[in-house]
Amino acid sequence: MGIVHSEGFRPRIYQESPWYGSIAAALARFDALDRFPTPEELSALYHERTAHLPLPPLRFVASPKTKAKRPKRQPIDPSTLYEGRVIDRGEVPTRLDDWHDLFNALAFVHFPRAKRALHARQYGILKSRLTPSSTRLPNARTREQDALSLFDEGGICLAAPHALAGVLHEADDDTLRDALATQQVRIFPFGHALYEHMVARLPVPLGTLVVVPLTADVIASDGLLDGLDLALSQQLDDPRAFQLPSTARGNSLPALLP
Numbered sequence: 001m002g003i004v005h006s007e008g009f010r011p012r013i014y015q016e017s018p019w020y021g022s023i024a025a026a027l028a029r030f031d032a033l034d035r036f037p038t039p040e041e042l043s044a045l046y047h048e049r050t051a052h053l054p055l056p057p058l059r060f061v062a063s064p065k066t067k068a069k070r071p072k073r074q075p076i077d078p079s080t081l082y083e084g085r086v087i088d089r090g091e092v093p094t095r096l097d098d099w100h101d102l103f104n105a106l107a108f109v110h111f112p113r114a115k116r117a118l119h120a121r122q123y124g125i126l127k128s129r130l131t132p133s134s135t136r137l138p139n140a141r142t143r144e145q146d147a148l149s150l151f152d153e154g155g156i157c158l159a160a161p162h163a164l165a166g167v168l169h170e171a172d173d174d175t176l177r178d179a180l181a182t183q184q185v186r187i188f189p190f191g192h193a194l195y196e197h198m199v200a201r202l203p204v205p206l207g208t209l210v211v212v213p214l215t216a217d218v219i220a221s222d223g224l225l226d227g228l229d230l231a232l233s234q235q236l237d238d239p240r241a242f243q244l245p246s247t248a249r250g251n252s253l254p255a256l257l258p
Contacts, residue, residue: 003200005099009036013199019253020195022188022225023106036097038062042105050112056090058112060105063093073135083123086116099199103192110225111190113233121236122148147242155190156207156251159228165213173255176209181258186219188228194253206250210235 011031014024026045030037037045039060046058079088086092092108095101108115125145129138141149158176160168161184168179179185189195189207197204212235218227235241 002100003196003202005200008097009034010199017198018257019189019198022110023103023195026106026109036102038096039094042094042102042109046105046109046112049109053112055112055116058086058090058092058108058116060094060108061091063095063101065095065098075132076130076134076137078123078127078130081126083119083126086119087123100192100196103195103199106195107190107192111229111232113229114190114236117233117236118148118152121242143244144242147245148236150245151191151208151210151242153191153193154205154207154250156194156209156253157188157190157228157232158185158209158211159188159214159219159224160185160211161216161219162213165211169209169211171209173252176251177256177258180256184216184219186224187253187256188225189253190232198253204253206252208246209251 009030011034012028014020014027020027029045033041039062043059046060050058078084082093092105094105122145125142129142158168160179164179164184168176168185171179176185176187180187190210191207194204194207210232212228212231214224214227214231218224221227
């Protein structure tokens with residue numbers, strides 16, 4: 001069940017938690033609007049962010065709050081489903097005035113290659129489970145689909161030097177907080193549901209931590225987010241990774257604050 005928000009757009013939310021840091025500049029652009037950005041405005045932001053990348057076109061399109069019912073016994077066209085619309089049609093269905101979908105859009109803006117890799121993989125799994133005559137979706141997700149969905153909604157990316165990556169893979173919050181204090185590693189929320197809980201002032205659920213090994217130079221550079229996005233997309237492209245939901249304990253963003 002999704003979160004029911006008791007208020008609409010709220011300017012300057014990025015001042016409420018340091019974990020908004022990586023998306024603060026984008027959020028600040030919306031303050032002058034004093035409203036949620038439209039899909040067209042989000043598309044313009046995405047194009048600005050990805051102009052230097054060799055990615056297929058992508059745009060955000062308005063989507064109704066409730067799903068339209070598909071006629072019964074009609075074969076499923078995978079390209080009409082969410083993942084198919086993203087990958088085949090280059091469009092992200094986005095509900096208007098909706099925090100969840102706004103944060104999902106900002107994940108596409110800041111992790112364009114990784115988000116595309118994630119949804120392409122989900123789409124490939126889904127198509128492999130359907131036949132041309134399928135009229136119903138599978139009753140349950142596979143374990144691989146679970147792993148990818150959990151990361152999409154609640155992923156936390158840890159950019160760490162190669163020498164520390166293995167040590168931090170299943171680190172507890174205290175160990176991660178100590179590593180953050182040394183400034184050798186950086187953490188970025190990836191899952192849009194984490195932000196949605198923060199903006200609703202609800203307890204933030206434990207996140208799925210993924211360690212992304214990078215060189216120390218990249219971690220210390222202004223191009224860190226680009227480097228992180230590329231390396232994460234390569235992990236998501238690896239069929240050996242994200243096969244099962246993590247067996248490690250979840251990590252708490254609030255607990256990682258100094």
